Amino acid sequence: MLSRLLSTVRTNIIRTNIKVSALHQAARLGIAACFSLGVLQSSAGAAPIRFASFNAYLNREAEGQLLADLATPDNPQVRAVAEIIQRVNPDVLLLLEFDYDPTGEAVRRFQENYLAVGHNGAAPIHFPYVYLAPSNTGIPSGFDLDNDGQVSTTPGTRAYGGDAFGFGLFPGQYGMVLLSKYPIIQEQVRTFQMFLWKDMPGALLPSNPATPNAGDWYSPEELAVLRLSSKNHWDVPILIGDSRSDPGGSRTIHVLASHPTPPVFDGPEDRNGRRNHDELRLWADYITPGRADYLYDDRRQRGGLSDTASFVIMGDLNADPIDGDGMPGAIAQLLDHPRVNADLTPSSAGGQAIAAASTATGPTRFHTASFGRQSLRLDYVLPSTDLRVVGAGVFWPAPGDPLFRLVGDGDPIISSDHRLVWVDVEI
Numbered sequence: 001m002l003s004r005l006l007s008t009v010r011t012n013i014i015r016t017n018i019k020v021s022a023l024h025q026a027a028r029l030g031i032a033a034c035f036s037l038g039v040l041q042s043s044a045g046a047a048p049i050r051f052a053s054f055n056a057y058l059n060r061e062a063e064g065q066l067l068a069d070l071a072t073p074d075n076p077q078v079r080a081v082a083e084i085i086q087r088v089n090p091d092v093l094l095l096l097e098f099d100y101d102p103t104g105e106a107v108r109r110f111q112e113n114y115l116a117v118g119h120n121g122a123a124p125i126h127f128p129y130v131y132l133a134p135s136n137t138g139i140p141s142g143f144d145l146d147n148d149g150q151v152s153t154t155p156g157t158r159a160y161g162g163d164a165f166g167f168g169l170f171p172g173q174y175g176m177v178l179l180s181k182y183p184i185i186q187e188q189v190r191t192f193q194m195f196l197w198k199d200m201p202g203a204l205l206p207s208n209p210a211t212p213n214a215g216d217w218y219s220p221e222e223l224a225v226l227r228l229s230s231k232n233h234w235d236v237p238i239l240i241g242d243s244r245s246d247p248g249g250s251r252t253i254h255v256l257a258s259h260p261t262p263p264v265f266d267g268p269e270d271r272n273g274r275r276n277h278d279e280l281r282l283w284a285d286y287i288t289p290g291r292a293d294y295l296y297d298d299r300r301q302r303g304g305l306s307d308t309a310s311f312v313i314m315g316d317l318n319a320d321p322i323d324g325d326g327m328p329g330a331i332a333q334l335l336d337h338p339r340v341n342a343d344l345t346p347s348s349a350g351g352q353a354i355a356a357a358s359t360a361t362g363p364t365r366f367h368t369a370s371f372g373r374q375s376l377r378l379d380y381v382l383p384s385t386d387l388r389v390v391g392a393g394v395f396w397p398a399p400g401d402p403l404f405r406l407v408g409d410g411d412p413i414i415s416s417d418h419r420l421v422w423v424d425v426e427i
């Protein structure tokens, strides 16, 4: 049964690969002519595989609203998001802030009504493989986690979000979805939705500033249920290549997807900054041999990633190496990790163009999000060192570029307040 399944999967890979490489060449020449891609190099031989992370701002204020917006093909924001994806043409795409819909209908409508329709001359795009899973956002904890004196149980209010396992106005708001042109090995996916923060040795649990005690922002009863992941942490293995046409050519790459909490919307106890740090640490420990024995996944399997496995860490990690409110060293846990390939930093002409107006002290050409005059590097695609990075960029066209219309100046938001980030790796 398994071998028959694998054989079907492999046939699909061959078909997909042929289509993908032809489309890639055309689409990439097209975008390269339109706007600066940052760094774009290409060597002869197999087409590189493009990994992209995009906080697409497809969260809505009410449960079911995203499904309604996706029911027709005429929502202007969703069209702009779809066109960006078509222009960049990634092979593996993590979407953040895509409200969780367990039936998969929202993703299906997004593909059918938006990605399958070419926008303004861009080629349609299709991802045959999809992964999605529940998010801790908006799931009531039953406790007063924000310590405002009440346990809020009314969905749709900020007070409700503040007491949920992750901030959200309703269950699944700000979810994630992974789209892939390559098969997802569903039965080997690991998720860390339920892992408790207190079970991380040396967890940076926040302290109540009103008491002399350490780590007492959350009560013992709260710590007994408080999950570390504000959304979810996924290890999704993707099967690249084909071992029949190219013996030894198939390879598994683990997409490590997450969306740690922003380090803001808290007080002097910095509960969100500390949680953001430890959500990033989960991956740092996961890829460090001997450091992840304490970690258990949602099937209660312990341990981290094999020390020979290839991976790409992706997501809106809500941590800038220089600016912003994150804890010092939070993102350095990954950027400076010996297994992480940080050779090439994705950049953009549009990010460079806002340098004079931005409040940032760091180089804005690396930035991936802008909120008024504040801009930050928050979104990442970080491959393992055994993968050769041959290109990288942030989709952020500068004013004057014909595609600037897809991002605009931020007011109003055209597509998203974040930019798509991509990295090409050669296998």
Ligand SMILES: [Ca+2]
Residues within 6 Å of the ligand: 143, 144, 145, 146, 147, 217, 218, 219, 222
């Ligand atoms: Ca409390």
Ligand SMILES: [Ca+2]
Residues within 6 Å of the ligand: 143, 144, 145, 146, 147, 148, 149, 150, 151, 152, 159, 162, 163
């Ligand atoms: Ca509360």
Ligand SMILES: [Ca+2]
Residues within 6 Å of the ligand: 263, 264, 265, 266, 267, 270, 271, 272, 273, 325
């Ligand atoms: Ca904070």
